[in-house]
Amino acid sequence: MTSKPSTGRLQHIVIASALLLCSAVIFYMYYKPTMSWLPCSDTALPKQDVCTEECLRILKVENQTQIITNCTSVQEKTPTTQSPVLEKEDTTNTHEPEIVVLVWKWPFGVPFDLESCESNYGIKGCRLTLDRNEYDKAHAVMFHVRDIGGEVSNLQTLSRPPRQKWVWMNMESPANSPRLPGADDLFNLTSNYRRDSDIWVPYGQLIDISEKDEPFKIPEKNKLVCWIVSNWNGNLKRVGYFNELSQHIKVEAYGRHFGRYINSEDYSQVVSSCKFYLSFENSVYIDYITEKLFNPMRLGTVPVVLGASRENYEEFVPKDSFIHVDDFKTAQELAEHLKLLDQNQEMYEKYFAWRKDYVVKNSNFGQEHACRICDHVRRYKNYRVFKNVNKWYWG
Template identity: 30%
Template sequence: MKKKIARLASRLFVAGLLVAGVLFLQRPYRNRNEKLIVDPDSELAVHSPAVINIRSPLLTSTLGPPNISDFTFDEADMLDEHGKPYTIVIWKNINGKPGYMANPQECLGNVRCDVTYDKSNMDKVHAVVFPFDGLSSSGLPQNRQPWQLFAWWSLESPLHSSGGGSSTWNNFFNLTFHYRTDADVYAPYGSINLILRELKKAGETELEDLLQRKRGSDKIAAWAVSNCYQPRMSYAKSLMDAGLQVDTFGGCFGGKQLAGNRYSLEFYKALGEYKFYFSFENSIGCKDYFTEKFWFNGLRSGAVPIVWGPRKKDILKVAPTKSFIHSQDFDSPAKMVEYLNYLVKNETAYAEYLQWRTWNKYPERIETRLRMENRENDLRSFCKLCSLVQMHGRARKKGLSMPHKVIPSLHEAWQGAEKGLCHH
């Protein structure tokens, strides 16, 4: 059954890829039976029943017009022209949620690339992802091969990343790889579909179990922060001054730590005893910039995120409507605290912010805009990059070519899109 699911999913996988040098169109994708058949016990079942629509590229290359086979993979497509696995190199180690992977289990289809930090065999790798913060123009890859895709990756907002101000990076990268929805490879800090998968794997499908843990706790709000960015510190203080009970952790508060390692089940369990978590970012109004503070410290743990910094409309593009509380909805910190204290005393009203956690059991309740068929693929970003690598590789094995996009000005691509939006 797992192989059957993998074959089905591979026909649906390559969604949301902005292919170099291409035009895009919206067209429905259907498998041969015009409907998706899914084992109810599989990971795909959270999205079934469904008829999948994906955004497919109209290739302006020797590949000719698009057809279904352009966007599906068989097992042979997971190997390059030498019969070896495709390789993606991350140019330097970075902090973040561990486990960057692209394999059939994670990608739910015939997609596999070795993702590594090993740079010892650069002539043979197929794509390189450059985490840009602190990237130096010295020591870059020599003898770049014509098939290699170079992707620019940023985890920070434009206020805290240089964004290629130097002309060194003009015409160097083929792809942008970041959390903004205008990226060539969309690489958000999280997604609701990934969170649902994690909850299912952990056996956390019963909302009542989470509520019961909270009933046995007098913990209200938590905040872990080590970057003492003054505007968010001030806003947090105003909430505390207005009477909100907050337990603080991290370098800004003496280094006190939550239980367990970050992203561990113990960590999530400790945070899940709280009603709320402060999802406060280090930038204000930056397009699509909200991080693990929202997705994992908040949604994944079961502590409702209180959001400050990101634009509400950006969050609503990708998160359940009633899954967070945004500061912009209140005239003052005192008004927000009044509402939060109301929720503390009214479990029925509070539980409405957690109803999305029942979507694993009741997939028909998933909001239409968040259903997989209406999303550019919500799977791991390295799965999407690997899919693009495989598409190029398959073309090479056929003696064909695919156009490579080149980014003329990285600075304009990154900073230019934020003009008038992003500020301290």
């Protein structure tokens, strides 16, 4: 009678078999023979790493026979067309629900592209529509405050799907926005230039410079100080400051009030030709920092700002990228400083040091709000109602 092999001898046999299998696998990986009978054959290429790792770990675990079995069975059970990780990601993306945002009205009656959320902002899975027939299926409805003043009573009686979000959207300051009586509890979310809104969309931002951006060069200048104003109101703070400043320094002023209308085509050329631009806001509110700041910065002109505090401006742009009227006791002192910079090119160029690292990105009014709203609704599924929107915005 043949005696049973000892435990030690059996272990040696298993180890030798495992090493032989691993050698065959490694040989296959490097030389790829056309043999389909190997455990890690061409039909299971994505699993070679799994098999190799398991085989190399054989000598470190006790149950070597089980590991060898797992090495083969993993390949047999797993689809051979793609790895499990890719398969999972593709399934998730395929079943990602499309978010629909209904734009109730074009903001200020100005249309925008409804199909640019992904190309402009990298926001996928969003569909914007102006078709109110899709109201019941919309996940969110964007209401531009300035355009719905006469509709509040009708909106209050309008039935809405229980999970649909109504978004209060506005980019004008409180001084230039109408209150909506009866609308205090009508909305779920807010989209505004204020950073404490649910969906924050500033008028502009500085973003990191990319490889494709051309090196910045200060444009040629033939004007010292410029101002283009469309809303002339003698009661505004900015008008009073302009009147005083223009007594001490020449300001090239444009707009209907001055009989020098500038169209959109000439705007960039005029602004870039000025050393300084009066970025005077029509009203003073926290975070109300508009294109009046970002356009001159983008066009290579130093903005002289009047509006929110310097501290507030510095939360948006570098402190040495602009001049604040509050830094000077009088408009005359400001005028003297501008004249000094005009005579000292080195001092003047320091206001453009930020251009080595950043470029200006302006917001696209309306379109960006709708896309950001869509992204927010997709990310946050929680219940939300905004109480007392009038008190929040107007105080």
